Amino acid sequence: MRVAITGRPGVGKTTACLKIYERLRGKKDIRGFVTREVREKGVRVGFEIVELTTNETYVLARKGDGYPRVSKYRVFVENLEIVASRIAGYANADLVILDEVGPMELKSRSFVDAVERLLDSHENLLLTVHYRSTHPLVLRIKREFEVVELTPENRDRVVEEVLERLDS
Numbered sequence: 001m002r003v004a005i006t007g008r009p010g011v012g013k014t015t016a017c018l019k020i021y022e023r024l025r026g027k028k029d030i031r032g033f034v035t036r037e038v039r040e041k042g043v044r045v046g047f048e049i050v051e052l053t054t055n056e057t058y059v060l061a062r063k064g065d066g067y068p069r070v071s072k073y074r075v076f077v078e079n080l081e082i083v084a085s086r087i088a089g090y091a092n093a094d095l096v097i098l099d100e101v102g103p104m105e106l107k108s109r110s111f112v113d114a115v116e117r118l119l120d121s122h123e124n125l126l127l128t129v130h131y132r133s134t135h136p137l138v139l140r141i142k143r144e145f146e147v148v149e150l151t152p153e154n155r156d157r158v159v160e161e162v163l164e165r166l167d168s
């Protein structure tokens with residue numbers, strides 16, 4: 001199964017990945033990570049990456065100065081190097097969930113290389129990809145994967161369909 005979930009910001013991609021993970025953990029060996037917002041006093045100040053099985057958390061981006069940048073955020077490529085080395089260790093998992101392959105993550109060559117190697121070697125992958133990205137890796141994923149656009153109307157059904165596909 002190779003599914004790429006896309007959809008507008010905030011539609012529920014991360015939530016869908018977490019629901020799938022929660023339903024399968026303990027039954028299958030699921031590896032991967034999700035990306036979530038960091039808020040302070042209700043205001044978004046950045047993003048962090050959380051590894052599913054370990055809960056290890058890495059700062060992906062923070063508002064403020066520095067390079068590389070994506071809009072008003074500084075991206076911590078050094079943390080993406082660590083995430084890339086984690087991805088390299090997912091080879092034997094039953095399912096790998098990567099949320100997300102997006103513009104911030106794609107600033108890291110190591111991250112891109114790690115995802116490419118995963119695509120070359122692993123059959124059961126659930127990825128989320130940025131809506132409008134034209135990065136070659138995202139274009140490859142959109143070409144090779146079944147792409148599902150998540151909406152408020154289909155987001156609960158998509159979770160069930162992915163779970164059914166993994167059982168069969």
Ligand SMILES: Nc1ncnc2c1ncn2[C@@H]1O[C@H](COP(=O)(O)OP(=O)(O)OP(=O)(O)O)[C@@H](O)[C@H]1O
Nearest residue numbers: 007008009010011012013014015016035100155156
């Ligand atoms: N199925 C759902 N039912 C109810 N609320 C939901 C559902 N899915 C997501 N939400 C809510 O919508 C908000 C955004 O969800 P989420 O972070 O999963 O979206 P996202 O598509 O991953 O966002 P981003 O584009 O920032 O990655 C959250 O507050 C979440 O609780």
